[in-house]
Amino acid sequence: MLPDPETARAARLICRDGAVAPTAGMAPGFTQCNMISLPRDWAWDFLLFGQRNPKPCPILDVTDPGDFRTSLAPDADLRRDIPLYRVWRDGELVDSLPDVTDLWAEQGDLVTFLIGCSFTFETPLQQAGIEVRHIAQGRNVPMFLTNRACRPAGRLHGNMVVSMRPIPADRVAEAAMISGRFPAVHGAPIHIGAPEALGITDLTQPDFGDPVAIHPGEVPVFWACGVTPQAAVMASRPPFAITHAPGHMFITDIPDSRWQI
Amino acid sequence: MLPDPETARAARLICRDGAVAPTAGMAPGFTQCNMISLPRDWAWDFLLFGQRNPKPCPILDVTDPGDFRTSLAPDADLRRDIPLYRVWRDGELVDSLPDVTDLWAEQGDLVTFLIGCSFTFETPLQQAGIEVRHIAQGRNVPMFLTNRACRPAGRLHGNMVVSMRPIPADRVAEAAMISGRFPAVHGAPIHIGAPEALGITDLTQPDFGDPVAIHPGEVPVFWACGVTPQAAVMASRPPFAITHAPGHMFITDIPDSRWQI
CATH class of the missing domain: 3.40.1640.10 (PSTPO5379-like)
Structure with a gap:
């Protein structure tokens, strides 16, 4: 309905x-x-x-x-x-x-x-029993400016911003597949684990939004984020x-x- | 590979x-x-x-x-x-x-x-054992100008063009799902059966490309087509x-x- x-x-x-x-x-x-x-x-x-x-x-x-x-x-x-x-x-x-x-x-x-906005696939994640930490903690989603350059267009250039959600290791694949069914709203993660490869040195210090708790056995999962245009404006x-x-x-x-x- | x-x-x-x-x-x-x-x-x-x-x-x-x-x-x-x-x-x-x-x-x-172009999902259709008729017949895919207006943009307007592939009735759902996994290349069909509702009166007379045989028990399945810009140019x-x-x-x-x- x-x-x-x-x-x-x-x-x-x-x-x-x-x-x-x-x-x-x-x-x-x-x-x-x-x-x-x-x-x-x-x-x-x-x-x-x-x-x-x-x-x-x-x-x-x-x-x-x-x-x-x-x-x-x-x-x-x-x-x-x-x-x-x-x-x-x-x-x-x-x-x-x-x-x-x-x-x-x-x-x-x-x-x-x-x-x-990635909020669109958070409901199906939750319906699948995957906790969305920032919602559970009543916070804004944590977002990070990465070292990944977007493809420039005319005068616009800048690096990609990602949102991060910690996901239990045994649910990461499912989270990727569920979000991947929504390509019009960022789709599948662009990066799973290894935040340092994105140039993110401290997951407790997001560039936008609020930090969230990461529990043992959880992996940080990164989705492309619609705050990227703001990074392009700054750059x-x-x-x-x-x-x-x-x-x-x-x-x-x-x-x-x-x-x- | x-x-x-x-x-x-x-x-x-x-x-x-x-x-x-x-x-x-x-x-x-x-x-x-x-x-x-x-x-x-x-x-x-x-x-x-x-x-x-x-x-x-x-x-x-x-x-x-x-x-x-x-x-x-x-x-x-x-x-x-x-x-x-x-x-x-x-x-x-x-x-x-x-x-x-x-x-x-x-x-x-x-x-x-x-x-x-919808050719991208024809290979997976064939790999699933769904015959792509115009390939089997060595012809160009049949395309039809529909009565469906595109959403205008500035000076550009025009109706949607569709490609048509006849699919056995018991494989239509599968054809929809397989092509639907390719949203960047037209994705799922926009219309299945009932060509008259698209303003198509004669499936043997495509506006572009070649006619193909439709066998008993097959349904005409219509996908949005990248010839639509040419219809917009004409209009x-x-x-x-x-x-x-x-x-x-x-x-x-x-x-x-x-x-x-």
């Missing part, structure tokens, strides 16, 4: 009314998205960046310039319905805001990209960008099951 | 040397692609068209303006390595040529898109375009297995 779309709408309205918190666990069963808005002049570069890096940047929708509507949630307002936005100028984080309506108008021609320094704050996602009306192969 | 990349290169050289024939069955195990080249001014519209219509237009690579190289086959020449090209002006087919080097230079800024009338001729594909160095989920 499909989840009730009213729960997605209600969750967005809570965010629109000013609630500022990570969205993990909100409106379960509905697809959550990463977001990045760039001036029209940078839109080609980013759409191509997504095409060339589909694991970290699976683009699920693109708006017309200046538009704040998306086909993924027709009554949503992309300027207000994310709990917390980040504002970037020349690659520097300059502000965090719960509402970017004024900036949207000031820029005039922002093209907004909505990007799949490539477009004059202006708005993104979601990591873990504070856009909640769509699309059931997670839409993306399952 | 991976297939020998030399077979892909050799197949491209045969095409480059002037052989004009459909590529089905050439360099088995290597990904074949649909192609469309458009002036730079139309590139955003097409990349967005692909993002919005990933079933018929799964974009596997995009070149820089004017470039004739692709990361899918580093030693290939996109101006010469397809057996037969189609040249379009203002939406009208004006020429069919085995070499478009001169036109490439004349235009100067063509951006080329390589798009996944949207960009000033200039080059495409492959249907069935005459670009052979890459990428093993088909790369796309399997």
